[in-house]
Amino acid sequence: xxxxxxxxxxxxxxxxxxxxxxxxxxxxxxxxxxxxxxxxxxxxxxxxxxxxxxxxxxxxxxxxxxxxxxxxxxxxxxxxxxxxxxxxxxxxxxxxxxxxxxxxxxxxxxxxxxxxxxxxxxxxxxxxxxxxxxxxxxxxxxxxxxxxxxxxxxxxxxxxxxxxxxxx
Numbered sequence: 001x002x003x004x005x006x007x008x009x010x011x012x013x014x015x016x017x018x019x020x021x022x023x024x025x026x027x028x029x030x031x032x033x034x035x036x037x038x039x040x041x042x043x044x045x046x047x048x049x050x051x052x053x054x055x056x057x058x059x060x061x062x063x064x065x066x067x068x069x070x071x072x073x074x075x076x077x078x079x080x081x082x083x084x085x086x087x088x089x090x091x092x093x094x095x096x097x098x099x100x101x102x103x104x105x106x107x108x109x110x111x112x113x114x115x116x117x118x119x120x121x122x123x124x125x126x127x128x129x130x131x132x133x134x135x136x137x138x139x140x141x142x143x144x145x146x147x148x149x150x151x152x153x154x155x156x157x158x159x160x161x162x163x164x165x166x167x168x
Contacts, residue, residue, distance in 0.1 A: 001063040001115060002027060006054045008068045009123070009133035010046025011141075018146060019043065021050035022136025024129050025057055032057065033132070037140035038149040044072050045152055048103040050133065055110035063115045069123030069130055073107075077118045082108060102151040 005026045012019030019041040023034040034053045038046070047070035058064065068074050076082050085091065085098045086108070092098055121130050 001061055004058065004062045004064040005129075006051070006064050006066045007121075007127075007129035007133050008047070008050035008054060008066065008070075008073075009130060009137055010043060010048070010050045010070070011134070011137045012041055012043045012046055013141060015043045016040055016152070018141050019046040019149075020137040020140035021046045021053060022133040022140065023050045023054040024132055024136075025054050026129075027062075033136060035136040035140040037143065037146045038152075039146040041149040041152045042100075044070070045100055045103060045149060046137070047073050048100060048107055052103065052107050052110050055107070055114065055116075058114065061113035061115075063117070065117040065119060067119045067121045067127075067130065069121050071120060074118050074120040076104070077111075077116070099155065100151070102154075 007024045008021070009023075010019065010021040018037065018039055020035060020037040025032045025034070034057065036049065036053065047068065051066055051068060051073060054066070055064065082104060084093065085104065090098045090101050098104060121127050123130060124134070
């Protein structure tokens with residue numbers, strides 16, 4: 001399997017508020033940067049979107065190493081939280097519904113044929129590619145071309161599940 005390095009970051013100004021994600025995907029000497037923004041969302045949703053966008057970019061089964069400064073994402077994937085949520089019908093151990101279920105399902109699907117390794121990196125600590133991802137987050141938000149995070153809006157309205165509108 002091809003070994004791919006992925007660095008990701010997400011953030012929201014106001015949390016909730018306008019948010020963005022950034023990812024840097026490298027394979028050998030090839031490099032691709034991804035970014036996007038949403039008008040009303042959360043930091044955790046953008047952390048998830050960063051990873052999802054990078055994994056969905058891969059066209060065949062690979063062995064990506066995902067570097068994220070989000071304990072929320074990395075712990076869910078390495079400590080068995082996601083598997084437990086699925087087993088309990090998308091409920092946490094305290095029986096409350098899992099937040100961001102739409103994106104967790106999408107991430108689970110995006111991992112599908114890949115052999116993903118998850119690594120937590122300390123944010124804002126001088127890691128060049130993590131810092132680049134942070135810059136992509138801010139570039140995306142500052143550009144002002146924001147999509148609607150329908151999943152967040154549906155979640156806030158108490159609807160069972162939504163999808164993100166990418167303006168397509």
